[in-house]
């Protein structure tokens with residue numbers, strides 16, 4: 001489905017649902033549709049930031065203070081761009097004798113091109129040359145791990161199909177990098193890819209994180225994607241999951257509990273972000289304010305406000 005078709009589909013479904021819009025009960029006891037009380041469109045990351053520290057949410061989404069780049073953000077952007085563009089390759093040049101070499105070469109070239117594009121930004125991060133080499137090589141290893149998984153899929157398909165264009169189409173995700181938006185829940189999210197195999201729909205997100213775990217934060221992100229998918233396509237996805245570039249795939253089933261988790265957290269963020277007063281956004285001080293090699297983007301202003309009693 002194209003982006004345009006998805007938007008049309010969303011409008012149709014949302015028009016159908018508008019008569020029974022989900023409501024929030026305010027402190028006054030009054031019930032109001034979420035879309036009416038929402039002060040801004042939320043996302044898995046804005047909700048995650050609020051849950052981590054409401055004051056950080058205030059600086060980032062209400063005061064809109066500038067964010068600082070860091071190597072994890074820049075590297076994540078590069079790797080996501082490579083994975084997004086990988087399936088643009090013309091499969092007509094592939095055959096069973098050259099596909100491993102050609103795909104490896106193509107992936108390396110893509111990575112090098114996106115890394116070079118970000119080189120000036122990387123140089124401004126204040127890393128040592130050894131650190132830059134480390135992140136460059138670690139990123140290549142992550143992509144090599146992912147490519148091995150793709151090559152395995154191709155090998156399995158080659159047992160049944162000989163035409164490489166067909167094989168490539170069969171392993172290509174049904175959806176790559178798509179924005180989903182709900183005007184009913186006032187929330188949006190960018191899904192990395194969706195796989196459809198037979199009747200099974202799987203919504204996936206790439207992660208470059210070190211830990212092999214489906215944390216609460218990731219689970220909420222995936223729950224919101226499942227809700228957005230359901231609203232957009234009018235059916236429930238079967239699975240959601242992470243493609244951890246260091247470790248491989250982790251998935252979980254989509255059930256009513258997961259959808260309810262997304263709805264609950266979306267309602268909470270809209271209720272909790274009604275005002276623009278800094279005093280309504282408490283500090284949650286902890287290890288993520290400042291650590292041995294870095295600090296929260298808003299550490300300086302936050303501590304200055306604290307000294308001033310704000």
Ligand code: SF4
Nearest residue numbers: 053056283289296302
């Ligand atoms: S420095 Fe700590 S308390 Fe202040 S905004 Fe950042 S995370 Fe929150």
